[in-house]
Amino acid sequence: LLQEGIDALIVSPVNIHHTAQWVEEAQQRGIPLLTIDEKLPGIPYVGSDNYCIGQMAAEEMAKRLPAGASVGILAGSVNQDAHMKRTAGFRDYLREHTDLHLVAVTAEDTKYRQAALESADMLRQHPDIRGLFVTSAVMTLGVIDATEGNQLPIHIIGVDTQSDALAALRLGRIDAMISQDGHESGKMAIDLIVKELQGEGIDGDHFISNEVITKGDADAYQMKED
Template structure:
């Protein structure tokens, strides 16, 4: 039994099935929708009841925290959270502890808490992107970085991995670093700022797919007089098509469906008494033009 809502949920009668609460971010990208699909498919196959809720926007931390607390007060056996804020989690984590409800973070880690995280090794994602940018630019040049909100662990860690790789292994300089909040519009606007200030920019790293699309949109409009290498993150068909069309140099893979499915399996194993030790990481790899067709076929 699966109940979805953008802002609220309806409580059903109790059954003998496990009841799992899932609190997502906003459903405003192909990647976020793939998380929801993975939860739905796993819930059906594992025969569990699941409550799926999300705030209207990824920036609405307060609304998400209310949804988390409401979910914890709804007789759930476990809760899965994709936090909009990885840091300020004390109130709902304390409530979960009071109610003896196990907490799992999916895609985005909850910092400083003893929960089980299922998702990517985001420092490694940053390193993969840095390594390929190094190859594309022959170890030298100027690059910009656009991140999602730095309240969220994936963007913090992808930035860290990317910067550390470039600083330790290349003569590439990061000359611009700004939050674009995983927004197509914001990343498009920031791209204009980058080109206005650094007309000789060689590459731009975006810590998710939506921002990479925003960058491409503005580059196609402004038509700079040199090629700008773009690397992003997430396995999305729209960005993979841009790789095939030579608009994006590469994406680092991250399949939301797989993350969600693995998370739900992990929750059920835990509730069945199996030992779950440490965080669980999915595999990430570079998707360049040589691999893009394969990923496009896989994700149809």
């Protein structure tokens, strides 16, 4: 794309550690660059405040569990900044504002099957876990399938609001999801790139809105998404 005379570039990096070459080339060519969903140092960013998402999830979890309860985190790939920031926000909120105990954290690719296996293994090693924070919707669906037969209820909070996750939320299989509107991110990215091409600066972070969605909110949120 950079060699085809484009005027601007919006990228959602799959691996934040393999970006230097195309970032440098875009800058050398004077092509405005914006990242969406994944944040890179020094590059304008559009998407969620992922640290805040982790904090929101921890606050919601604390409402559902008694003091002293054990919780775990199933995070996505360490090659993606979003999952690491969500993990950090959740961990920091628990430490600073609750009496909950974080006893296990895993970081794997954001795959359904892997999340199911990891959550089952985590609960075997830590049968006292009563809450799980999962940093993507796909992983959340894997986790709920792996934990439904658990003798004691596991409170599950995930991130992102694709339709199958909202359906599971409506059925009470998930306690809450932190929303992330891809349409809002895409529109904001285009608006910002237009401003940049018109000579306005777009430096810094540009955050979309995020909400805690629970069972009672799921239908209304789905209608808004549709």
